[in-house]
Amino acid sequence: MNxxxxxxxxxxxxxxxxxxxxxxxxxxxxxxxxKKNNFKGEVFLVADNTDEKLDGYIEKFGDKVLVFDKKKVxxxxxxxxxxxxxxxxxxxxxxxxxxxxxxxxxxFFIFCDDxxxxxxxxxxxxxxxxxxxxxxxxxxxILLKYYKKINVKTIAFAQGGDFIGxxxxxxxxxxxxxxxxxxxxxxxxxxxxxxxVGRLNEDCTTYVLLxxxxxxxxxxxxxxxxxxxxxxxxxGLSDVYLDYGTYIKSFMSVMYNPSSIKVKMxxxxxxxxxxKINWINAVPMLLNQKHKKI
Numbered sequence: 213m214n215x216x217x218x219x220x221x222x223x224x225x226x227x228x229x230x231x232x233x234x235x236x237x238x239x240x241x242x243x244x245x246x247k248k249n250n251f252k253g254e255v256f257l258v259a260d261n262t263d264e265k266l267d268g269y270i271e272k273f274g275d276k277v278l279v280f281d282k283k284k285v286x287x288x289x290x291x292x293x294x295x296x297x298x299x300x301x302x303x304x305x306x307x308x309x310x311x312x313x314x315x316x317x318x319x320f321f322i323f324c325d326d327x328x329x330x331x332x333x334x335x336x337x338x339x340x341x342x343x344x345x346x347x348x349x350x351x352x353x354i355l356l357k358y359y360k361k362i363n364v365k366t367i368a369f370a371q372g373g374d375f376i377g378x379x380x381x382x383x384x385x386x387x388x389x390x391x392x393x394x395x396x397x398x399x400x401x402x403x404x405x406x407x408x409v410g411r412l413n414e415d416c417t418t419y420v421l422l423x424x425x426x427x428x429x430x431x432x433x434x435x436x437x438x439x440x441x442x443x444x445x446x447x448g449l450s451d452v453y454l455d456y457g458t459y460i461k462s463f464m465s466v467m468y469n470p471s472s473i474k475v476k477m478x479x480x481x482x483x484x485x486x487x488k489i490n491w492i493n494a495v496p497m498l499l500n501q502k503h504k505k506i
Contacts, residue, residue, distance in 0.1 A: 227317060227319035228321075229321045230278075231323045231325050232323070233263075234260070234263050234325075236265070240325050241328055241440070249347070253349070253352070260281070262298065280303075280304075280307045290407075290410070291410065293464075300412065301414065306407050309405055312400075317402070322398040323397055324396060324439065331344055331345060333433060333436055342375075351435065364404075364428040368395055369436055392423060394429040410468055412461040414464075416487055421468050457485070472489060
């Protein structure tokens with residue numbers, strides 16, 4: 213599809229983008245990338261009142277910065293631990309539902325602050341071929357149009373890790389179908405509310421826990437988001453993972469979903485602990501009609 217021919221200049225923006233920010237006002241790669249690639253809709257930065265660099269955000273972005281009381285909202289959410297550590301995107305992500313409603317938006321995207329670009333992963337023949345998306349306006353509008361037509365909680369873009377192995381990657385071998393998960397980027401609606409749970413690894417924990425109850429969380433393989441590696445990027449949650457390692461992060465999901473998630477070693481040279489989902493145990497499945505008994 214030629215996105216350049218899709219977008220009507222008078223097309224209504226009935227959605228906004230909310231970027232979760234913390235501790236690095238001088239960077240904010242996502243905001244710069246959106247403007248560079250012609251996104252003309254509303255963008256807000258969601259910060260909390262514990263950020264020592266909050267004034268830097270306000271000085272740079274003004275009224276686009278929305279500040280919430282982190283300690284107050286934390287009392288209303290299930291963080292899954294008793295450490296008192298509030299370093300997490302859990303609180304921002306859940307608060308954005310309320311912020312979107314206050315700003316008058318039913319539909320909205322939740323983004324992190326470290327995206328360098330979005331990439332098409334397939335050409336018009338569904339052949340694996342990556343290229344940068346230059347018309348983000350059109351891309352977001354097309355995805356929103358699809359989201360409005362189906363009954364899902366959220367849709368996410370794919371991530372770089374989904375394509376490890378190139379043409380042999382699992383997401384490609386599945387025939388370009390959607391994966392039943394949602395991580396890092398979220399297209400949501402205030403009328404399809406859900407709450408993230410677990411202070412660490414909250415996206416995985418949430419889509420498995422709520423998926424087990426019949427809610428649908430999807431990742432589209434056609435487009436992926438590119439972001440900086442967490443453990444080598446200053447700010448954000450890098451210090452949390454360096455403090456705790458990946459075991460506690462992964463085991464948080466096991467705690468919520470013990471029947472379907474376990475921890476395992478991942479990687480080749482630099483191995484680390486990661487979660488492993490057994491999808492047969494995780495979510496309800498639709499059976500083929502051929503198995504129906506008369």
